[in-house]
Amino acid sequence: MPFDAEISEFQAPALFEGLDADAGGIKIRYAREEEIFGEGEPAEYVYQVLSGAVRTYRILRDGRRQIDEFHFAGGYFGIEGGPDHRTTAEAIADSTVLVARRMTASDLADQRGDVARQLLQLTMEGLQRRQDHVVLLGRKSACERVASLLIDLAERSGCQRTLDVPMSRQDMADYLGLTIETVSRTLSQLQADGVIEIPTTRRIVLRDRAALAELVE
Amino acid sequence: MPFDAEISEFQAPALFEGLDADAGGIKIRYAREEEIFGEGEPAEYVYQVLSGAVRTYRILRDGRRQIDEFHFAGGYFGIEGGPDHRTTAEAIADSTVLVARRMTASDLADQRGDVARQLLQLTMEGLQRRQDHVVLLGRKSACERVASLLIDLAERSGCQRTLDVPMSRQDMADYLGLTIETVSRTLSQLQADGVIEIPTTRRIVLRDRAALAELVE
DNA sequence: CGTTAGTTTGACCTAATTCAAATACTGTGG
């Protein structure tokens, strides 16, 4: 596992020198499906996706999985309030990840104010995304959920019309609180309606963004 | 509306003088069902429940409501990352709320580090609660959702065996992503199973906490 | 007390799930 193999070399002093990816931390490559950290493990490091994609999720006793978030290039993950990771993180595709030792609360107090502010900003954004996720899961139909995900993916990829989705249908289902069959059927229906086009499994073209946006709520 | 009537008197300098409720801000009373702030309004103030209970929620175009969070005595709400409130806040019961002018990012930078750290701590806790909420809505059955809420309410009221629930069945349903009828039926079933007792509508006794905890996932 | 709103219960319905099978990918070795 690359994590164990390389991490000992690392002694970055601050959270990426003020959460700026170029400065602190070391790069680690993870293969598709490889675990980056596990739920319950001590949260000693923080992470930023440099390339590829990462999922964080939780598992219930009987195996039900809920994906908490998808993380793409530029996104941070593994930042925790408490001592331990509350989710498991895995690479969805082959990925490069920047890893830095987490700052303690006292480190943070000593630090320049803008680092703390950036961390707060990041946490606030995470909170907002979970609030949106709660509305999606609590009150939206299957079709609205799928449409919401597609719009979100498009926005996060700089409003591309053609999405290269790195995740499987199972990943989508476990993010959307649906089954794989429902996700598949919904995508097929959206294609039949001319709203999207699915040239290959992992590629989705948004043909009618307005119609999709209408479906979002 | 008490908000408009009294808010002009107020000039607290910092977020409750370091988020400490005794110092900054002014107390405002809200009647049951009264709005405290609305979604989309500028987030000029931050709030702490002193007594009573508050719900924050979002509404979809067609009226579907998703309650984001219940706030009880001691809890903070209305703290936003952006310029506007992303939820509507209403008093569930007659409530007293401490209201303070929000700090700007630059205020925060000038401030002692422990204020910023407390705000970060608060935001992290909020994030964690939404993560739990996402798992509940995405992957738990109606029965598990209701049990989770009861356990959460019990823990937040200092592990009382008897819960005085201030919220209506509709509030519970809109928090749990269910309908009022399903909540009612589920509570009735839990009572029939001897797990809880419902002496009055707004009072629930947890007779078998272990059984309830088993249901949580 | 009577009125109104909130809650519970019943009967029926449907969106999404489950189970099952067909089809389409992906990667690998020959």
Add this chain to the structure above:
DNA sequence: CCACAGTATTTGAATTAGGTCAAACTAACG
């Protein structure tokens, strides 16, 4: 480069958890 094995996805049929509609019941309040 192709054939094959294994996996992922799609589609179909049947089932069900939870929703909807409707009515009875209960509690709160002037």
